[in-house]
Amino acid sequence: MTDTSPLQPIVLHGSTISYFTGKMENYFRVRDIPYELHSMQFPGDRKKLEKALGLMQMPALQLADGRWMTDTTKIIQWFEASYPQNGLVPDDPVQRFVCLLLEDWADEWWWRPAMHYRWHYPEGAHFASRHLAAELMPQVPVPGAIKRLMLRTRQRAGYTTGDGITAESVAGVETMFLRLLGQLQAIFSDRPFVFGGRPSLADIALSGPFFRHFALDPVPLEIIRQRAPAVLEWVARLWNTRMDQCTGEWLQGIPGDLGPLLDDIGDAYLPYLCANVDAVAAGNSRFDVEVGGVAYRRARYSRYRVWCLQELRSHYLALPGQAQAGVRELLEQHACWEPLWRHQSLPLLPGQEEGLPFRGDTKMIGVNE
């Protein structure tokens, strides 16, 4: 077990059906780091979190010594650097880069489809709104039906129909999900985890959209059961694996079946990030973009995702020379290279996100405003 005793008890404030709380839980489980999950309480926790972290976002991590942390990507990097034994990031720098790219993509690009499947379909919205009202808002003195309506309205306005999805684009978003299932079904039929017999950061990343969303919400869960049972098996396998006891090995190089995932990143996610850069640079809070064959209308700008692009660039520049050449070749093959560097300069705020994972002042600008 990873000895985190000076940090214990680690309290994860979130929800039992939250995307990023689920990602964090998978991380802690796989690294065998004890944690307590506490349901965030609205509106009571808002002030406390804004004071401690500069933002209200799920999940927030509280260490025994009183420190608070935010941003699962940076939290995981902090823990991985602190407890490097049996870590999740492969030594091979090319694999490492691909892990970080997949993590960013899983975090930022699959969020919208995950929210879509939950809040678009009545059975998903019914389940999630009842659950969240009871879990997070038991103290709010309004009738349950009003709480559920508030939740549905807020989530749709912030993340689905309010973030670019239109009646016309629903089919495209869902096709994208079915394609992902096909790709992952092939991968997990071939081997237990993305990079072989051992979990890596890439698996933790994908647990975000899958563990508490696609493999939980009624509509996508049934689709996975029917079309991608190996993915369902992987969700449970990851949850039940401990790095310290795992005898599996990472394979060498980048398996060919990750190619289609990279193709989608080059075709949709990175061009979307570029359109977001344009919007932020122009001071537009909304933008239209067509990527991966799907047209998004009035998508929300995100300062945080400009920083995400910057992070990807930094990860590339952090690679040793030879690995840079290898990664560049890989990215060029999958049309990821050009959009990664399309903008010469990125419209970041001074010192943007530098306080992560302990301060997140600028992170939520534009999100659900």
Added chain:
Amino acid sequence: MSKLKKGEYGIVGRPESGYSMKVLSAMRYKGVAHQWMDRFSHHRLYKEHAKVQLIPLVFLPDGAAMQDSTPLLELLEARHPQPSIYPEDTALRFLSDVLEEYGDEWVNKLMFHYRWGYPADQKYRAKTLAEGTVAGLTTPLIGKIGGPLLAPLLVKRMVPRMAFAGANDNNKPLLVESFGNLVDILQNHLQSRSYLFGERPSFGDFGLWGQMHQAYIDPSCGAILRQRGPAVVAWIERMLEPEKCGEYETLESLEPTLAPLFSREVGPRFLAWDVANARAWDAGEAQTELEMDGRRYYQKTFKYPAQALGILKAKFNQASSDGELIRFLASTGCLQYLTGTDGTGVSAGSLKE
């Protein structure tokens, strides 16, 4: 001085001094003829030659005295180049320089915090020091009798000193975390190699080892090391009589397990404090304060580390044409502290609107 044989170095030191042991280990590695002289048994000699009340006091074969262990190791290297403690690779050479400084200036705080911050450690270390002091000045028997009288006074003297240097109550959790991280990171790194940079010891090994060896011979740190860092313990033991058993590795092969040491410890803790200390010194501020890992850290501002940082930066400037070094320092978040610019590895122009 009459006690020193011709052509020999003399180290006036104590086994409880990491800087003394660092010099001793380096002389052993280089096969340099030397004589160990207990600080207290050579009290008069020490008083006569020491310019500052610190050990070791080292006599060169020509009788000249030196007290700062870092330039002393550099002088040893210049006079006795084989076996060298400098990696030929520019990047590794600089990283080794950084680790030497990190050991001296940061790990020293961690060790000190444990040594004088916990009753069992205080008691143990005060006893050995007090007995050594009294025995050195008189006889071993009187040392046994007089030691217990002196020991509480030593604790009284050391605890406030330690607080000045950063080991205060406010910083305690941070220092505890730092030591734990360091042990875990080194354990991971040293599992598959004999020394920090491969199969031969470097400048960085000596600096870091000096303090880690002290930690190891104290009760609390020793227990942590034995429990969590068996490979670190093996390295500590190895460094008592270091031997060249192969070559240095490449940065590429070291990087997976060396990078966390820089990204987690050297950058956000040691260099962040070092830079803040230098800034405070220049501004004439008596106290240095900064935020570290979501915590406030403060201590007295010191001149010595500010000067040492200047020297480290000069070394960096000489090495800064090495692209791999820059890449490594940027990717581990250390570059910003050495250049005063952003450390993300992307040109500053692209960071501003």
